[in-house]
Amino acid sequence: xxxxxxxxxxxxxxxxxxxxxxxxxxxxxxxxxxxxxxxxxxxxxxxxxxxxxxxxxxxxxxxxxxxxxxxxxxxxxxxxxxxxxxxxxxxxxxxxxxxxxxxxxxxxxxxxxxxxxxxxxxxxxxxxxxxxxxxxxxxxxxxxxxxxxxxxxxxxxxxxxxxxxxxxxxxxxxxxxxxxxxxxxxxxxxxxxxxxxxxxxxxxxxxxxxxxxxxxxxxxxxxxxxxxxxxxxxxxxxxxxxxxxxxxxxxxxxxxxxxxxxxxxxxxxxxxxxxxxxxxxxxxxxxxxxxxxxxxxxxxxxxxxxxxxxxxxxxxxxxx
Amino acid sequence: xxxxxxxxxxxxxxxxxxxxxxxxxxxxxxxxxxxxxxxxxxxxxxxxxxxxxxxxxxxxxxxxxxxxxxxxxxxxxxxxxxxxxxxxxxxxxxxxxxxxxxxxxxxxxxxxxxxxxxxxxxxxxxxxxxxxxxxxxxxxxxxxxxxxxxxxxxxxxxxxxxxxxxxxxxxxxxxxxxxxxxxxxxxxxxxxxxxxxxxxxxxxx
Numbered sequence: 001x002x003x004x005x006x007x008x009x010x011x012x013x014x015x016x017x018x019x020x021x022x023x024x025x026x027x028x029x030x031x032x033x034x035x036x037x038x039x040x041x042x043x044x045x046x047x048x049x050x051x052x053x054x055x056x057x058x059x060x061x062x063x064x065x066x067x068x069x070x071x072x073x074x075x076x077x078x079x080x081x082x083x084x085x086x087x088x089x090x091x092x093x094x095x096x097x098x099x100x101x102x103x104x105x106x107x108x109x110x111x112x113x114x115x116x117x118x119x120x121x122x123x124x125x126x127x128x129x130x131x132x133x134x135x136x137x138x139x140x141x142x143x144x145x146x147x148x149x150x151x152x153x154x155x156x157x158x159x160x161x162x163x164x165x166x167x168x169x170x171x172x173x174x175x176x177x178x179x180x181x182x183x184x185x186x187x188x189x190x191x192x193x194x195x196x197x198x199x200x201x202x203x204x205x206x207x208x209x210x211x212x213x214x215x216x217x218x219x220x221x222x223x224x225x226x227x228x229x230x231x232x233x234x235x236x237x238x239x240x241x242x243x244x245x246x247x248x249x250x251x252x253x254x255x256x257x258x259x260x261x262x263x264x265x266x267x268x269x270x271x272x273x274x275x276x277x278x279x280x281x282x283x284x285x286x287x288x289x290x291x292x293x294x295x296x297x298x299x300x301x302x303x304x305x306x307x308x309x310x311x312x313x314x315x316x317x318x319x320x
Numbered sequence: 321x322x323x324x325x326x327x328x329x330x331x332x333x334x335x336x337x338x339x340x341x342x343x344x345x346x347x348x349x350x351x352x353x354x355x356x357x358x359x360x361x362x363x364x365x366x367x368x369x370x371x372x373x374x375x376x377x378x379x380x381x382x383x384x385x386x387x388x389x390x391x392x393x394x395x396x397x398x399x400x401x402x403x404x405x406x407x408x409x410x411x412x413x414x415x416x417x418x419x420x421x422x423x424x425x426x427x428x429x430x431x432x433x434x435x436x437x438x439x440x441x442x443x444x445x446x447x448x449x450x451x452x453x454x455x456x457x458x459x460x461x462x463x464x465x466x467x468x469x470x471x472x473x474x475x476x477x478x479x480x481x482x483x484x485x486x487x488x489x490x491x492x493x494x495x496x497x498x499x500x501x502x503x504x505x506x507x508x509x510x511x512x513x514x515x516x517x518x519x520x521x522x523x524x525x
Contacts (some may be wrong), residue, residue, distance in 0.1 A: 149354035149498065153347060153433050198409060202401040205430050209394060241350050241431040248427055293514040294506075297346055301506030308499035 031109055031116050035123045040095045043104065043123055050085035052110040057081065061107050062090060066100040067122075074102075131262045138266025144242050145274040146304070146311040151242040155275065156300055158236065165279035166272070171233040173268030176243050179211035180264035183247035184257065197251075204247045212238050242267055277307060328453040335457025341434040342465035342505070343512045348432040351425050352469060353501035359482055362470035364418050366463025368411065368426055370456070372403045373435050377443040377455035379403075384444045396439045397430075404430045434458065469504050 034046040043064070055061060059076045066072065078091040096102065102123040109116040124130060144150045158168040183204050191197055216234050219227045237243055246267050250260045281303050290299050326334065339345055342352045348369075355361045376399045380387075387395050408426050411419045419426065429435070438458050443451040474480055477495035479487035494500055 147498070149501065150350050150428070152349040152353060156346070156349070198405065201405050201408065201427055201430050202398065205397055205401045206394075209397060241428050244431045245424055245428060248424055252424075293510045293517065295513075298506045298510040298513065301502050301509065305499050305502030305506065308502055309497075312497070312499060 031111070032106075032119055032121055035104065035121050037096065037098050037123065038089065040098075041092045043090045043092075043096070043102070045088045045090070045104070045106075045121075047086050047088070047109075047111070049111050051081075051088070052113075053081055053085060055108075055110040056085070056088050063105045063107075064090075064102055064123075066097060067103055068100065070103070131258055134259055134262040135266045138263050139270040139273065140311075141314045141317050143270045143274060143311055143314075144245070144267050145271060146308045147315065148245075150245050151240045151271060152304075154236050154240045155271075155278065156297060156304075158233070159275050159278040159300075160282055162276070162279045162283060165275035167230050168233045168236065169268075169272030169275045171230040172237055172240065172243070172271055173265070175212055175215055175234070175237045176246060176268045176271075177261065177264045178215060179208050179243060180246045180250060180260055180267075181257075182211060183207050184250050184255070184260040187247070187251045191251075200248065200251060204244055207247070208243050209238055242271060274307075278304065328449070331450065331453040332457040332460065335454065335459070335461035336464050337461075339458075340461045340465055340512070341458055342462065343509050345434065345437075346509070347434040347437060348462070349505065350428065351432075352465060352505050354498070355422055355425055356466055356469035356473060356501060356504070357477070357496055357498075358474045359467055359470040360418070361422060362466030362468075363463065364411075364415070365422060365425060366459070366466045368407050369429060369432065369435075369462045370459025371407050372400060372429055373438065373459040373462075374452060374455035375403045376400050376435060376439060377451040378448055380439045380443040381446060381448045381451035387444065392440070392444065393436075396436050399439075400435055401430050434462065465508075469501070469508065472504055473500060 031048050032045060033048050034044075036044050038044045057079055059079055062076055062079075064074050064076070066074075074096070075093045076090050077093040080089045080091070081087070082089075104121045104123055106119045106121065108118060138144070142148060145152070145155050154168070154172075159165050186203060186207065187200070191199060191203065196203075212234055216227075216231065219231070246264055250263065255263060278300075282300060285299060285303070294302075335341070341347050342349060351365055355365060376396070379399050380396065404427065407429070411422075411426060438454065442454045446454070471481065473495045475486065476492045477490070477497075477500070478493075479485065479490045495504070
């Protein structure tokens, strides 16, 4: 019995890892080895072999845009080719917004007299830095509670005591990571290939209820002590908009596996931080002399407004 | 709660005043803070919620005798999700500009606690007409709250109403900032509380 369990565990971990790697390293064109940002306004393209210089110098062969706005093409000022003709540097007239992934379209690559076809390449920042910036972005800069105003019902409901707030935050983080990964998988491999995007809402809400139920059952069997502490918050998680907002954001932005994981983790931890901050203030407020009409929720809203003002200070911050 | 004895007009007024979803029941506050920056936004989301609330209430009320008590919550959720998908697609097709401004909130109607709560408390125990009027009341209450907030924030923040210039200057730009949504909701709740306290005092004395 025990061996069975361990095998299942290892198998499922391997399966998840494999899927994530599959999403993480997708080969875009076999002739292009690497693309990267350089300085503030250049992009470096490394080819697998030497390219035709006359072709490479022609700016008309490249078109590039930021991923969210395919209509706005960026203007290329200068193209320079390295002596071994394997590296091409595109210099742009304006600085690039390096927080956004860029899509580079190279038409009819010519190398040693042969045409190698057209290539679409994604240009992104250093991958781990990018992942880290998604995590911090979801956690602090775009905190779901204070800058996106989601999950307020549960936020005000469970921020009266510090112990409740921490319990809720941890439970929420576990559930959201679990359900966001399932939603990502289902969206990328089932809904999108079969053009069922319009079923997003129905599928995601079902998935969230399902994962809450699953976490409930698993926790009850594996760790009854933990279940006793956190079980009561599980029901509340379903009523939280963040848990349904994260899958929708993942689907809208076409994130891959690692990015989805980071966004979900960031959202969960951000909610934990918000709950902790709020509960600390509300414990103090209990001792204060608040006007009768403001007791309870009204004063909590005003305090949340002050927090939101403070969190606005993070806006526009960029990590790398 | 047994089947209701209130008349239709009482049901509607109940949703707007006594059990106002945002200011009294303190449910579905995310949109109240998030997108009540203009009256127009409030009106549009209000209409969307009204639509979803009325149709889900009627649907649940029609099939209330066939729902097994154990699976009632998933049934509610799926019903709401279906109607939200309908309104989401309709808005995206006919009002793309407004749809873009409301962003993710239209899809998030599915997670609004108020709709599920009304289905659980009212629609699954009452006849179709009563559920219909209760849905109208709750939807109007939500719309009323959203529009009040939008009115205050748009007038004080930008000096306009429905996009038309009213004041000619911008009194307090602060109110357009998202953070002001929290203050506005807090102050409105305090006003509702104050009215209730004053009313009770009057009744006693």
